[in-house]
Structure formats: structure tokens, C-alpha cells
Amino acid sequence: MIVVMETNATQEQIDHMAERVRNLGLKANVIVGTQRTVIAAIGEKREDTKESLASGPGVADVVPIMAPYKMASREVRPEPSQVTVRDFRAGNGVCGVIAGPCSVESEEQLLSTARAVKAAGATALRGGAFKPRTSPYSFQGMKEEGLKLLAAAREETGLAVVTEIMSTDDVDLVAQYTDVLQIGARNMQNYRLLEAVGNVDRPVLLKRGASATMDEFLLAAEYILNEGNENVMLCERGIRTFEQHTRFTLPLATLPYLHRRTHLPVVIDPSHGTGHTYMVPDMAVAAVAAGADGLIVEVHPDPENAMSDGYQSLEFGQFEAMMKKCRAVADALERNIDGCPASETCTS
Amino acid sequence: MIVVMETNATQEQIDHMAERVRNLGLKANVIVGTQRTVIAAIGEKREDTKESLASGPGVADVVPIMAPYKMASREVRPEPSQVTVRDFRAGNGVCGVIAGPCSVESEEQLLSTARAVKAAGATALRGGAFKPRTSPYSFQGMKEEGLKLLAAAREETGLAVVTEIMSTDDVDLVAQYTDVLQIGARNMQNYRLLEAVGNVDRPVLLKRGASATMDEFLLAAEYILNEGNENVMLCERGIRTFEQHTRFTLPLATLPYLHRRTHLPVVIDPSHGTGHTYMVPDMAVAAVAAGADGLIVEVHPDPENAMSDGYQSLEFGQFEAMMKKCRAVADALERNIDGCPASETCTS
């Protein structure tokens, strides 16, 4: 940590801050510059020392040098992690594909979708039973009935089931029916919920909040890891910017950045990341090209009549075509789309 | 709602969409323009019709005309609401001041602060007992012990107590000790929590999420109102933008906008809204000038040694000076700072 003093800081203030650094159990290295003095604070602490020093007298700024997360970091675990559950794999060179409807609406809707996405090469099925909706007047999901349908679809197809969990109250219920627990973007900093899923023996798909920084995202993962659950996948689903022609702005540079910082797999959501059906395939293919460890894509038998997110859902044929392109790109780059080994045709 | 068709939409697509609008129970008014056709959908629905229509064939866009919220709207309730609890009032021409430490740290710290902010004119005391922290390694609050100290401070000073609630699990506990339940920015779209506080007989201070739109903010309030709790205060605490010289960007135009759209009181948080002690007084005074119905300000006896947010906390003397300026401005504009009637000196 570097404590940058104001240009007009007094010697007394500098001494005071050096003392404070030492009181925190750190070594204080005072460097007198041409215009300013800075104090390098050397030691192990990553916690609240920045906040604590930033309000000191004569302090202009405090610049952290160490990443604030540990267990998510490549410094601690250099090799990439892989999350595996049933036939689904994500990470360490394998791109797993999760597909399915935004909301579970009916047995017919869910089963037909499960069959279609499996045929096209997906190894996991998404479907919301508890839906976080911006308006209290919108459809809120089928709840436990939806979870049962998901379990039935898994039974038939063997697909791993991914569903969102919105509350600590539902942990036991949802864990009973599902393979992967999804934490939605709105709950990325719902720390109680993160702790709760950190104590469950299920992989977690953690979506980035719409305005979360990378450090905040990795620290949210750290809450889960810190409780003992090591099976965390990070999911980039777009950020809120001034752009209005997309629902969110999908920053694919998240991939190389996170691959450098963390060992956790990184999944891309081109459906929420764009908000428009016609953009989804291009962004899915681009994500594979940029090294995604997974995709999560909304697919619906009849998007026009979907109860939610129809405008960003693919029809079965569109999804199949998208998968073909993704496989072609993965093959070209010698990467692996899960469930579809290089040089095989999944749908044959 | 206006359904805008693509320029090359076919007559069949137009007919199809008009039919869909009618099937939703709305009247369809088809308007043939020079280049495009649009369909005006007329009727009462505000729910999911937009989503449902947006994925129709040949549809370029769907433009909502009605606000998606009802109970928060001035259309439904034209007169401004006022939240009152103990001596604290906010709204309808009165600006209530909430002040206190970020975190409750000790009896001495809390009581000395309570006395100081009351003397300077605040009528409510803030203090976090359950702290949502970005890092799992940061101080997480004193929990119930902190709630008890808040209650003790109320006992002595008569200040209304405002504290954050992070989980549905804590509703009963927190409601037992506190006068106002605060929903933090990170939980603005934690819908279960919103519903939970909507069922408690306590006013709620709902903070705007760091990237929430105004509609999302008002719909979050709607979740609370819709459960039957009418005592909701909205709190602008800054948004996430590209700016780095402030912790968040504080958009004071939220005040005239919300005053036009909703009857709910609007409180400004200049502490989180700037992240720097030296900016807080200027923004507090500006908020009063722009018509704030309340202020919530972090005050600490020794910011340098605060366990959280010291860099944006005021010392007692700074807070008192800020209050004097706020009162002067309120007097000049013939508005009322709660607890400090025009032309009186609170500290005398």
C-alpha cells in the first residue's frame, strides 16, 4: 500500500502517518519525492487498512498494491479450476454450454427445450423458478413447481440443472432439486446469500452485478470460497453504461482480464449481455473466440409468447445454428466445446 | 404503449401484431407513417406487455407510455407524503437530518456522536450494526450488540434510530430495536427483503442502487408499498459512472425529477455520494438548496480511527458548521430543516 501525502503535508503529518502504518503491523518506508512524500506500507494485511489510512491528516490518497481477494486469486492457486457436474464441465480449456428458457413455464415448454438444447450440444439446462423481476406486477416464477419440472427434465435428458436462488430462505429447497445454484446480478452483493451458498455442496454460478468492478466481483466470489465452497463460476452478463441500443454493454475483455487474475472459470451470457435475439449468436461466437469457459444462453420454443425475456431468446433452430458456429470456432482455435468434442457432430 | 414496426415489416406482420395487442385486452390503433407503421396499444395494463410484444415478428421497438409504477406515482397520489417518527420528519417541505457513524463501534463512540448530532440539530441517528462489506475480511458490524447500543442512544437522546437491514432473517430482530429500516444500495433489488420490510410497521429508507434507473428505483419502492407499508423514503446516494475523483457521482437532479414523479420524500446522502469528507458540506448545502426532504450524513468522533468510512465522515465540529449553512440556506429559501425551525438556533 502506498500512502500519498499532500504536497503541503507537514513533517508532523508525515511522521504521524508513518507511525500509524507501523501501528497496523506494517513496515513504513518513507520516500521523499521532489514535490510529495509517499509512504510505502509493507506487509501482509489486505483488509481495512486502506480505509483506515485514507482519512489521516495530510493524506492525499492511498493506493493499494495487493489484490484484495486471496482464494480467488491466481497468486494463491496458479492453475485454472474446472467445475464439473454430471456431463457439464467449464474451465481449463473446456467451454460448457448452459441453455434453456428464462422462466420455467410448463412441462411441455421445459421438456421440449431441454431435448432441443441437448441435441444441439448443451450439457446443462437453465430455467428460472424463482424470478427476480423489476416490477412487483410481473410474473414471479413457478417456484417449487418449477423446480420439480427442472428435476424431471434432468431425469429425462441427463442435463445438469442450473437455477437461480434469490433468498437464504430457499437454499435447502433449491439445493434439493438443482445441480448448480445461480446468484443473479442483482444479488451479487447480497452477502448473506453468498455465505449461504458457500455452505452448500453445489457449484455456484455467480453473475457480475451490472455495475460491479472486477475487484467487487472477485470479492463476492471470495465470500463463497471463504465459506468452503470451491466450485464457483464467474459469469459476465453485461454492465450498465450510457449505451441504449443494447440492454447492457457486454465487455468481452473481461475474459482475458479474469483469466489473468483468477483461476475460476468465466462464463459469458450473451442473452442478457445484449438483450436482442439477433445479437446473441454473434456475441456467443465472439465469446468462444475470446476464450470463454462457458456460455449461458436463453432458448425458448416460442419466444414471442415467452413469459419473460422473449426478446433475447433464441428459437431451437437459431440455437442449433449458433452451436455449429461456436464449435467451428472452437475447433479452429483448438479449444473444446463441452459435450461436443472437436471433430464430432453432436446432433448426428 | 407504442409498437414500432420495422421499415420493411410486411402487412401480415402488422396485422399479426395488431391482433396480439388486442389479445392482451388492449385497443390497437394502427398508424401508417411515411416510412414505418406504428401500433398504439391503448388500455390499462402496465405489466409484462412490453416484453411480450418486443419479440414479435417485424417489431423494431416497443415504447412504453405509462410509468410502470402506480402507488409511488403522483398520478395516483398527487400530494407529497411525509414520513414522521418520533421528532423526525421528512417530506412535504421539511428536511429531516439523519446523522451518525457508519458503524456502531462502542457505547462511547455512539453516545458521544448521538449527543453531538442532536445538539447540532439532527433528529435521527444512523449507525450500522449489520454491515454489508465488499470484502469478507472487513469488519462486519457489532450485530445485535450494536442494535442495543442504538436503542440505548435513542433512550438517552430521543433521536429516532435508522439502521440497515441486510437479510429477511433479521427483520424481527432489527425491527425490535429501530425506528427506520434502511435498505442499502446493494440490496435495492433484493426483492424478498423489500417484501419483508413491506410487511413491517416501520418506515423504510430505500437507497438507490449504484446503477439503478429511476424506474427501477421507483419499482423497488413499489415492492414495499405494494405490501402495505406506505412509509417509504427514497435516498439518492450517488451512481457509478466513469468518474474516479469521487467514490460515486451524486446527481442532485434526482431531486426535481423525483419530486415531479412521486409523492415519496427524497433524502440525499452526501457522504457516500462523494466519498470525501471535504466535499460533504458543500453537497449537503446544495441538496438543501435543491429541495431535499432529508439528509443522511456520516459523523464520527474520530474519523481517522473509524472502523469504516472514516474518509467520508465529518467530525462533530464539521457537522455543526454544515448544519449552520444548511439552515441558512433553508431560511433563505423559506424551507424548513427539521428540528431547527426557521430563525431558531438549535445549539443554543
Place this chain on the structure above:
Amino acid sequence: MIVVMETNATQEQIDHMAERVRNLGLKANVIVGTQRTVIAAIGEKREDTKESLASGPGVADVVPIMAPYKMASREVRPEPSQVTVRDFRAGNGVCGVIAGPCSVESEEQLLSTARAVKAAGATALRGGAFKPRTSPYSFQGMKEEGLKLLAAAREETGLAVVTEIMSTDDVDLVAQYTDVLQIGARNMQNYRLLEAVGNVDRPVLLKRGASATMDEFLLAAEYILNEGNENVMLCERGIRTFEQHTRFTLPLATLPYLHRRTHLPVVIDPSHGTGHTYMVPDMAVAAVAAGADGLIVEVHPDPENAMSDGYQSLEFGQFEAMMKKCRAVADALERNIDGCPASETCTS
């Protein structure tokens, strides 16, 4: 255009606005909704009518229906355009690659780079002679001397030359030495400069401003097209968002969006779009996968000693490896990297 009236607008205000719409030469279709009245304004105008109506009495909002640009629009010209100059082509299924140093620094630096990027498959050479620099104390470019070196490099390699033009004063000079005129992001709304290059017989590479909307971007192109120059390429180079781990946020969904709205070719700049050398190849490959009509990439013989942008420049070997991946992906998707026909090896 849809004029949305306030819920409490009077009949007099509605009549007044309908009259105003008619006075603008448009047809006014008044639609009385359940809560609001809207007026659909039908006709040809795209100019300032929105502004003019938005301040009318009782008007809540004015929603434009037609795109504000004409010549850039696919409505006017449905087929994709292709820009060609020397061996460089961009658009209509061909992805042209522009590569070279940020700044022209010396004959040796420029020529070695030109040879290397040509060998790897680029067909155009970038290099700045007039540099827009954030600080007046930074290196400002070699100016005419740099232009001469670019012309010499073209002479030797046959690469088309792309260079930035910063001022109307330099149009004649720069046009004398260069094949493509680049308008930088900072000058995207320097309308005099847009008009000036609109009157020159050279293709223009127009970079998106860091906070420009798509409409603003296309209207900037419209300034050039409107002067008679039809050879415009649009360049996405990243937008300014709250993200700090990249220099800018690169939104690749710009590709499907612009491909739907405009016939103009869309070039991606992964160098400025990320600001980090290690991210550039992944984003270049992703751009090709998402359908880019061109890439513009910073390449330098010795990035560490570059006079500008070294941190985002590729070394020769890195560029060659990136090109191999781009070709592999283009082949897999049956697209065409210019200068490198499918199934050929450029460097052989």
C-alpha cells in the same frame, strides 16, 4: 414521431400541440389513451422537429420513430458498402487489417513495422504523424516529416496508408501523402473537420467518440456522406464506462447493431479498446468472429521504447500469431480476411 402528453394535460394543450404538428407540415393523429393522450406526427421530416415539440405546453416526452440519419442508413441503401484502396478492402464480407505503430517515430521504426505487418497479412499501414495528446507536454508527432515516411513505406510495401488528421488546416497536406484519412475519437463531433474530409477524394476512417451514442456516431458519418464522400468506415474503439481494468470498454455488440442499421463497414480497434497488449489478440479474434469488416491494431518493433501507446502495442511475433488465429476463425466461419484468402498462408 410520437408526442406524449402529460397525464394532466388539458384539452387546450392537446389541441395546441396537434396544431403545432400540423404547422410543421406533418399529419397529427391524436390518440386518446386510458391515462394519457399521445399525438402521432406523420410525415417526412427528421430534422429539428423533436426539439421544437419537446418544449410545448403539457408535453411529457417526444419519441422519435425514424432514424435521424439518411445516407448512412440501410433504409436508403440496403446493400453493404465496401471501401477499397490499393490492396486494402473492408466491408461486404471482407475484413481488412490495418496495422502499424501509434506514432511514426523514425524511418527504421516505420519501415520495419510495415514489412512485418505486410508479411503477416495486413494490407494497410497505420501511423500517426499529427498526434492528439491529452497533455500539451507529450510528444505531438513528427508532422510532415512523418507523412513523408508513411509515403515512403507505402512506396516500398504497397500497403495503403492510414493516418489521423486533426485540423482543417492540414487537409491538403495530409491528403497529399495518405490513402485513408482517420478522424480520431476526440474529433468525432468536430463538424468542420468532418465537412472538410467530406470534400476530399479519400476514404475516411471515422472513430467513435468515447461516449458517443450510435445515433451520434452515424450522424457524424452523415456529415461526411452529406458532403459527397461515400467512402466512410466506422471504427469502434471502446467507450468510457466505470470500468478501470481496461483503458476503454470495447462493446463488440456494436457489430451486429451497426450491420443492421447501416451499410457502412465497421472496423474494430482492439488496441485502444482494451489498452493492454495481452488483451489485444483475444479481442481481435473475437471481433473477427462477430463479423468485423476490419481491424486496426497497434504494432511496434519495441513497444517498451515506443514514444506512445507502447502498453497496448503488439510486437511483430505477437501480431503474426494474432493474424493466424484471426484467419483460422475467419476460415471456420467462411469469412474472408483481406489479403489472406481462405486456405492460403500469407506469410509463406
Place this chain on the structure above:
Amino acid sequence: MIVVMETNATQEQIDHMAERVRNLGLKANVIVGTQRTVIAAIGEKREDTKESLASGPGVADVVPIMAPYKMASREVRPEPSQVTVRDFRAGNGVCGVIAGPCSVESEEQLLSTARAVKAAGATALRGGAFKPRTSPYSFQGMKEEGLKLLAAAREETGLAVVTEIMSTDDVDLVAQYTDVLQIGARNMQNYRLLEAVGNVDRPVLLKRGASATMDEFLLAAEYILNEGNENVMLCERGIRTFEQHTRFTLPLATLPYLHRRTHLPVVIDPSHGTGHTYMVPDMAVAAVAAGADGLIVEVHPDPENAMSDGYQSLEFGQFEAMMKKCRAVADALERNIDGCPASETCTS
């Protein structure tokens, strides 16, 4: 400057970077931390050293410590500057008010506005003769004819005239008729134009670009100061964020920030900063409360029929009411609205 090495940087890389720092004429202080090594580079340089070091081997980040601007800085000139021209003053405790139409449209329109704003207490008249418009099909201003009308209005009223300059071609012409040269937000990084106005003996009003950081803003001012023109006013006119209910987001914390960093006066533009007439007075009053050194406000005799920006312009009566509130707040805070000394009524 602090060069932060990667956690896995080799000793060779550390030595190499220390050598590079020394080669730049700086002193290199190598600090070995628990996990990383950092190199503190000590010396006078502020120019391109950051860029130059950031691409070195094993470098994770380079953190600048000194502000990149000099002449704009309070480090160089601690006392606040004041810009004065005719009766207009801004800075050093005085808030000057500039008011007038967006565009000069006619003699009648301009003169009536000039008289009205002077009567209400403004000391400068704004009015655009050369208009930067997003669309080439919009009204582009009256050009020299407009400048002549501005000069005539000054003749009659004595108000200082402020008008925008869009191109280096127009410097002599505009300088001939005007008192203050305005650089618009779109041209904030049009460096040639900044240099040009830096060589003219007229105060400059420099507007912040819609996505400019504070450093970029101050470096743009530095371009002007560096040419010898010391009369620069900075103008905050709102930034582009995800918010859509305002045209731009107006961050008033710009005031305390800039007052701490620079001696230059800071003017607030509540008209562009909100984009809605009804928000302008509240934001103007808030700006005065927060310490603005000036206001620039759009006023029009008939906003509904304005050729540009009618939706954010005040009528004469609205402007007069706003000025009364501003004066009341200035009086309360013992500040001074120019032209309206405390305890006087300007309109009497």
C-alpha cells in the same frame, strides 16, 4: 510515480525497470514488499514517463503521484484566479451569471433577451452564432450575422458577450465581436483549437467534455494556459452516464474537487446539465450553494419556438425568479452574485 511489479516478476525484470527509471533521469527507490516489489520513481518529470514504463517487462501497473498539469494547479498558483471582462467577474468569491439564448436567431430575440437577463442581474450574454449540431440537417447558426447582433446587444446593454468558437478558421472573426470565447464540450480535446484560443487576448470558457476525466479537463485548460492565455474559466455542463431522465448527469461535486486542485474559476451550466427547463432553477441554486464561480443559463423569450434547446431554456420570468433564489442563497452563505451585491435588489 510508482512502478508496481507483477507478483512473479523476476529479479532481472526488477533490475531492468529500475535501470529504465534511472535512464529517464529519475531516482529509483526499490521497495521489496511481502508479495510484490514496487519501484518509486522520484524526480520532476510529468510527461510521458508513465506510458513509457507501463509496457516494461514484469510491470503490473504504473501509478502516477504528481498531477499531470502544472499551470492550472494550485501547487503552482495557490490563490484563486478571477476572470473579469467589462462588468462580468467570475472566481475568488464572486459568481458571475451568463445568460441568453442557445442560438442567436434575430435582433428582436437577442435584444429582448439581453435586456431581460441584465434586468434580472446577469452581467454577460450568451448566444451561439456558430452552432455545433449533432445532425447536419439541423440549424447551424447565423454565423457572422449572429456575431454582429451580439455586438449590437453588448453596445446597448453593456453585457459582456460569450459565444462559441468551433474552428481555428474563425478565431479572428469571433474574437473581433466577442468578449469571451467558449470552447464547447465536443471540442474540449480539439487541441489545435485550444492552442489557437490560447494565443488570443480574450478570456476562454472551456466546457468539460461529456466523458472527460478531471485530469483530461485540466490538461485541456493547460493547452490554453501553456500558450500564454491565463484567463480560463472551467465549465461543468454534465457528463454522460447511464441515466436517461436527464440529458446529462450534472455532478456538482466537481466544484469542491476543482476548487481544491486548481485556481481557475468553475462555472456551472444547469441547462445542458439537466436538459429540462423545470430542473434548471433547482440546479442553479444548488450550484451557488456549492460554491460555483459562475452560472451559464439558457434563456429565451419563447422557448417553445426556439430554434434549438427550447426544452431546457427558461422564460424571462423563470430566469428572474431563479436569480432571486440564487441571490438569497448567496447572501445566506455570504457569497457574492456578480452584478448583484449582497443586500441589493438588482431589478429595482
